[in-house]
Amino acid sequence: MSERSGALSRSEELDLYARLIEGDPTAPSDLAVTYLDRLTEWLIRHNPGVDPHDCATAAEDAILALIKNPRSYKSERQTLEVYLRISALGDLRNRLRSEQRYRERRVPLDVVELSPDARKYLWDVVGDPALIVEKLEDVDLATIRANLQVALTEEENRVLELMTQGERRTEAYAAVLGITHRPVSEQRRVVKRVKDRIKKRLERAGGWSE
Amino acid sequence: MSDRIDALARRVVNDPHFLASVLWVYARSEGVDDEDLAGMLGCPVSTLAPLALCRRPRPEPPFFQQDVERIAQHFGIRPETLAEIVRRADALAALQRGAEGDRGFLMAARDATEEVNHEENRT
Numbered sequence: 001m002s003e004r005s006g007a008l009s010r011s012e013e014l015d016l017y018a019r020l021i022e023g024d025p026t027a028p029s030d031l032a033v034t035y036l037d038r039l040t041e042w043l044i045r046h047n048p049g050v051d052p053h054d055c056a057t058a059a060e061d062a063i064l065a066l067i068k069n070p071r072s073y074k075s076e077r078q079t080l081e082v083y084l085r086i087s088a089l090g091d092l093r094n095r096l097r098s099e100q101r102y103r104e105r106r107v108p109l110d111v112v113e114l115s116p117d118a119r120k121y122l123w124d125v126v127g128d129p130a131l132i133v134e135k136l137e138d139v140d141l142a143t144i145r146a147n148l149q150v151a152l153t154e155e156e157n158r159v160l161e162l163m164t165q166g167e168r169r170t171e172a173y174a175a176v177l178g179i180t181h182r183p184v185s186e187q188r189r190v191v192k193r194v195k196d197r198i199k200k201r202l203e204r205a206g207g208w209s210e
Numbered sequence: 211m212s213d214r215i216d217a218l219a220r221r222v223v224n225d226p227h228f229l230a231s232v233l234w235v236y237a238r239s240e241g242v243d244d245e246d247l248a249g250m251l252g253c254p255v256s257t258l259a260p261l262a263l264c265r266r267p268r269p270e271p272p273f274f275q276q277d278v279e280r281i282a283q284h285f286g287i288r289p290e291t292l293a294e295i296v297r298r299a300d301a302l303a304a305l306q307r308g309a310e311g312d313r314g315f316l317m318a319a320r321d322a323t324e325e326v327n328h329e330e331n332r333t
Contacts, residue, residue, distance in 0.1 A: 025277045026284040028228070029263035036214050060218050068227065 013080045020070040028067040062088035219262040230262035235299040251287040
C-alpha cells in the first residue's frame with residue numbers, strides 16, 4: 001500500500017470512515033497508517049514538556065479506540081483528525097494525571113518558575129483553530145501543570161481543580177486545604193492567598209481568565 | 211513504514227481483533243521470522259506491520275474468503291497463503307484451548323479426588 005504523507009481530503013476521510021463502519025478489514029490499517037505519525041507529532045509539538053513516549057501511547061490509544069468503536073465519531077461534528085486530536089489529548093491528560101498522582105517529588109508552587117516552553121505551548125494550544133474548545137484550562141489542565149515544570153502539592157492540585165470547575169465557595173477550598181478548623185475569616189485569607197498565587201502563575205503563562 | 215506503525219503492530223499481537231495475533235501465532239508455531247513470513251506472502255517485510263493492523267478475517271463463510279481476498283488485494287499478497295496462515299493459527303488456538311480445557315478438567319478431577327480422600331481420612 002502507498003504511504004500518505006498529508007492529511008486526507010474530507011471526501012477521502014469520510015470514505016475511510018465509511019470503510020471502518022462497514023467492517024472493511026483493511027480500514028483499521030489505513031486509519032493507523034494515515035494518522036498515527038501525524039497525531040503523535042501533533043501531540044509532541046503541542047506538549048513540549050511531556051515525554052514523547054506518553055504522546056505516542058496516547059495517539060495509539062486514540063486510534064485503537066476508534067478502530068474498536070468507530071461509531072464514537074460523529075462525522076457531522078468535526079473532521080476525523082480533529083476528533084482524534086481531542087481523543088488523544090484526553091488520553092494524554094488522563095495519563096499525566098495518573099503520573100502526577102504518583103509523583104514523589106512535591107515542590108511548593110511559589111519556588112518554581114515557568115519555562116519559555118510552557119509559554120509557547122500555551123500560546124500554541126490557544127491559537128490552534130483545530131481545537132473546538134474555548135477555555136485553555138478546559139483543554140488540558142494536566143498538561144499545563146506538566147509544562148509549569150512543577151510538581152504541585154496535593155492541596156494545590158486540588159485547589160487548581162476546584163478553580164477550573166468554577167467552584168466559588170470558601171468552605172470547599174478550606175476543606176481541600178485542611179483548614180476548616182480555623183476561623184472563617186482566616187480561611188478566607190488563606191484560600192485567597194493560595195488562589196491568587198496559582199492565578200498569578202497561570203496569568204503569566206497566558207492560561208487563566210476569569 | 212514508520213517505526214510507530216511497527217510498534218503499534220507489536221502492541222496488538224495479543225488482541226484477537228487484529229491480524230497481528232494470527233501472524234504472531236503462526237510465526238511462533240512454525241519458527242519463521244519476518245523475512246520468511248514476507249517471502250511466503252510475497253511482499254516486502256515492510257508490509258507486515260500494516261498488514262498486521264488489519265482486522266482479522268471473519269471465520270464464517272462466505273465472509274472468510276471475502277475478507278482474505280480483500281486484504282490480499284489491498285496489500286498485493288498471496289490470498290491462498292494468507293488463508294492457510296489464518297486457518298493454521300485458528301487450528302493451533304483451538305488445540306491450545308482444548309489442551310487448557312483438558313488440563314482444567316484433569317485439575318478439577320484431581321481436586322475432587324483429593325477432597326473425597328480427605329473426607330474418607332476424617333471419618
